Amino acid sequence: MRVAVIGAGVIGLSTALALRQRGCDVGVFESGAAGRGSSWAGAGILFPLLPWHYDAVVNDWCLRGIRLQAGWQQGLHEWSGIDPEYRVTGLRVIGAYGSGPAAWLRRHVQTFERDGADLLIPEVAQVRNPRLVDALISSCRAAGVALHGALGSVAPLVQADAATGVTWAAGHWQSDAVVMCAGAWSGQIEGVGPVPVFPVRGQMLALRAPELPPSMVYDDGRYLVPRRDGVVLLGSTLEQVGFDAGTTASAAAELLGWAQRIHPALGPDRVIRHWAGLRPGSRLNHPLVGRHATLAGLWLNTGHFRYGLTMAPACAEAIAESICQTAGAGR
Ligand SMILES: Cc1cc2nc3c(=O)[nH]c(=O)nc-3n(C[C@H](O)[C@H](O)[C@H](O)COP(=O)(O)OP(=O)(O)OC[C@H]3O[C@@H](n4cnc5c(N)ncnc54)[C@H](O)[C@@H]3O)c2cc1C
Structure with a gap:
């Protein structure tokens, strides 16, 4: 199965890798330089900030991502030879008043400590963003993902209400499925209707x-x-x-x-x-992970707002699994 991924941030690259690991022929199509968007710029905290203020959608994706992080980061290190500096250094939350924070932590993390009005959560990890994107780029290349950069704006090729590949100023690429991972620019892509990002x-x-x-x-x-x-x-x-x-x-x-x-x-x-x-x-920090509402063959993995690094491995696995299952069902 041939899959085109639009955008080479953490989300596009992790999606491409997960698809490739399932045997797909994957091309990533990037308007500028791979891994220089939000994914490069962020802080790399692998935990939702004040999760007790978010709803279950955000926290479920984050917690699923957190559970996968250690193994995923280790795999990227081994495949690429680049250390993303995944480290469990803990997080101190200053002034976490009331019973809500402790009640949430009791349900969802292994240990935490109260220190006056502060909370210490020892199991929170961090990663070094520029190294993570470099490790992802190298891992994708090593796995046989074709990375295409500096293309200018790429959009799905739409024929008869279906995405049949991707198109840009100087070319196009036919595919069975297209995954839109264009980060903050996902709402700007032509021909796909409104995407609320x-x-x-x-x-x-x-x-x-x-x-x-x-x-x-x-x-x-x-x-x-x-x-x-x-x-x-x-x-x-x-x-x-x-x-x-x-x-x-x-x-x-x-x-x-x-x-x-x-x-x-x-x-x-x-x-x-x-x-x-x-x-x-995205609204309520809810990522858009799944099929496009009207265009067959088009999938979205975008809108991760403040937690794209934390959610990345979980969202990549989920979308790759859905795309491959759909292809299997159609055979
Ligand atoms: C200051 C800051 C701090 C952050 N801190 C954290 C944190 O501590 N923990 C955490 O989990 N998350 C954090 N985040 C959020 C996280 O960085 C994002 O959610 C995540 O990087 C989104 O990844 P992405 O791949 O969707 O976007 P990006 O990394 O922006 O990648 C999108 C890519 O798509 C390309 N593109 C856009 N339009 C097109 C087009 N038409 N055709 C082809 N390519 C296109 C862009 O050039 C870009 O390379 C932070 C973000 C910022 C800015």
Whole structure:
């Protein structure tokens, strides 16, 4: 079975790999450079932030993803030779008041501790985004996925209410199924009707601070993620500014102000990089994973909003399984 995947972020690449592992002939079609969208820009926390505020749809996808992460990351490391730096460093949630957080954690995680108004969740893991996307790209190549980049906008080829491949300015590719994994741009693709996904900008800072303890910290909408080599990420903003992936001095000042309240040493002199990414926003953070409502042969795996890295292996498995079962049923 031939499958075309539109978009080479974590979602497109993990989908392609899962399809290839089921014996499909897979091509990934990317408008720009593979793995440089939201997947590159994010923080790599593999856990929903304040899961007690989300509904079961979000938490189920996240928990399914979390259960697969350790084995998936190890496989990517082995296939690619690139270490995605998957590490269980724990998460401290500052000021988790009331009984709701503890009640949720008691049901869904193995251990947690209360420390005054804070909660410590030792089993929360992180991954280093640029390394994860590089490991995915190499693993896809090693598995025989054909990666095509710098194509400009790619869209499904639609004939008689069915997607029969993909098309772009300079070419097309016929396939039995098409999976749309175009992240924040999924609502912009022509010929498929409305797809309710929209860009939500998140700005991040990287600082050099080798003396910080290894656990991640969340407080009041902001977080801090210490990496293995002494780099610390601060994030993030949630901004509805369309497709503007620029950075602002005010966001940097606000993130640094927050960080200095947690660790006074994290001053502006420590900053080594400031960037922004566009999350694939969706209503209630519900990802769209499954068949397109009207076009046969078109599948969606998009709209993962704040948790695409966390959900990726679960959504990839689910969509690859559905596509292959449908093909089997049609034989
Ligand atoms: C600041 C920030 C912090 C985050 N932190 C976390 C976190 O800690 N944990 C977590 O789980 N998630 C986090 N996320 C969310 C996570 O990064 C996203 O949910 C995830 O990366 C979405 O992956 P994707 O592959 O759908 O999108 P992307 O990585 O954006 O990939 C989409 C790809 O599609 C391509 N494309 C677009 N249109 C077309 C077209 N027409 N034709 C061909 N190609 C096209 C793009 O060029 C891009 O390469 C964060 C995101 C941001 C921005």
